[in-house]
Amino acid sequence: xxxxxxxxxxxxxxxxxxxxxxxxxxxxxxxxxxxxxxxxxxxxxxxxxxxxxxxxxxxxxxxxxxxxxxxxxxxxxxxxxxxxxxxxxxxxxxxxxxxxxxxxxxxxxxxxxxxxxxxxxxxxxxxxxxxxxxxxxxxxxxxxxxxxxxxxxxxxxxxxxxxxxxxxxxxxxxxxxxxxxxxxxxxxxxxxxxxxxxxxxxxxxxxxxxxxxxxxxxxxxxxxxxxxxxxxxxxxxxxxxxxxxxxxxxxxxxxxxxxxxxxxxxxxxxxxxxxxxxxxxxxxxxxxxxxxxxxxxxxxx
Ligand SMILES: Nc1nc2c(ncn2[C@@H]2O[C@H](COP(=O)(O)OP(=O)(O)OP(=O)(O)O)[C@@H](O)[C@H]2O)c(=O)[nH]1
Ligand SMILES: [Mg+2]
Ligand SMILES: [Zn+2]
Numbered sequence: 001x002x003x004x005x006x007x008x009x010x011x012x013x014x015x016x017x018x019x020x021x022x023x024x025x026x027x028x029x030x031x032x033x034x035x036x037x038x039x040x041x042x043x044x045x046x047x048x049x050x051x052x053x054x055x056x057x058x059x060x061x062x063x064x065x066x067x068x069x070x071x072x073x074x075x076x077x078x079x080x081x082x083x084x085x086x087x088x089x090x091x092x093x094x095x096x097x098x099x100x101x102x103x104x105x106x107x108x109x110x111x112x113x114x115x116x117x118x119x120x121x122x123x124x125x126x127x128x129x130x131x132x133x134x135x136x137x138x139x140x141x142x143x144x145x146x147x148x149x150x151x152x153x154x155x156x157x158x159x160x161x162x163x164x165x166x167x168x169x170x171x172x173x174x175x176x177x178x179x180x181x182x183x184x185x186x187x188x189x190x191x192x193x194x195x196x197x198x199x200x201x202x203x204x205x206x207x208x209x210x211x212x213x214x215x216x217x218x219x220x221x222x223x224x225x226x227x228x229x230x231x232x233x234x235x236x237x238x239x240x241x242x243x244x245x246x247x248x249x250x251x252x253x254x255x256x257x258x259x260x261x262x263x264x265x266x267x268x269x270x271x272x273x274x275x276x277x278x279x280x281x282x283x284x285x286x287x288x289x290x291x292x293x294x295x296x297x298x299x300x301x
Contacts, residue, residue: 011046012025014029015029030055033059040062040079042068044081044171069173071108074235077236086117086168090119090172090178096175099134101231117164121178122153148160148161167221172223176228181209184225213225237295238295246288252274255270257269264289
């Protein structure tokens with residue numbers, strides 16, 4: 001039996017697919033539509049709603065967001081979730097691990113001041129060995145990011161995550177097939193998120209999750225699952241701020257020979273020197289330079 005929705009209430013968006021949303025009001029879920037054709041709402045949003053009938057509501061406005069997780073490329077930006085306390089970036093050696101996807105997610109988290117936690121899943125697989133050592137050495141020891149290694153298919157695989165999720169709203173971000181939905185199923189057995197077996201012929205994995213969904217772990221802890229991403233574009237960043245998003249570089253900001261050094265090819269560049277001296281990871285240095293040159297080009301237009 002649904003509660004009767006009275007006019008002008010506030011609800012939480014817990015599911016979004018296309019222009020349709022599920023909004024939760026006092027613990028009850030309602031189908032929701034938007035007034036305009038523009039879908040500017042996302043899972044995690046607090047919204048004003050008006051009743052259509054006992055099962056359906058209309059979203060009439062958005063309450064201020066604490067933050068907005070989104071990615072962007074040259075052509076468009078895509079909103080993912082809002083009002084997030086921490087981002088769990090899930091990676092796995094299988095189906096594959098693109099370290100620049102991880103790097104971009106970390107840079108985004110730094111730019112928005114949201115805590116990133118790296119979750120390395122599928123550690124029981126022999127092919128995880130190389131990735132485990134990269135993550136231990138570079139991301140954990142050198143860059144000092146929090147790293148959790150687990151195997152979500154084992155019975156107690158995700159219990160190590162539980163204390164970290166307490167009292168927070170966490171977003172799982174990752175490429176398709178890394179095990180995001182498996183992790184949620186372990187933490188909340190009744191979440192019923194669909195997980196799929198990666199077909200041997202399709203190394204990229206199945207795109208199982210098709211819409212973002214928020215699940216309550218308890219009364220003050222939530223976790224959000226979202227479809228696997230192939231890329232996490234950062235086209236919206238300000239090139240002058242980029243150095244602040246690299247923990248290994250930001251302490252060296254502002255000490256190059258030229259005060260307005262862009263760290264691209266300028267003489268006396270301290271960042272370039274760090275790289276020449278072998279003090280910065282090559283992949284991250286190359287990413288820094290390629291992001292910078294793209295962002296400066298954008299700024300010129
Ligand atoms: N070997 C191994 N397989 C795992 C582990 N965790 C998940 N898997 C498998 O990986 C496959 C993909 O898992 P999902 O949870 O659907 O991955 P996802 O990240 O939600 O994928 P998308 O929804 O496409 O983004 C499934 O076959 C899982 O059983 C693990 O710890 N070890
Ligand atoms: Mg999934
Ligand atoms: Zn420089």
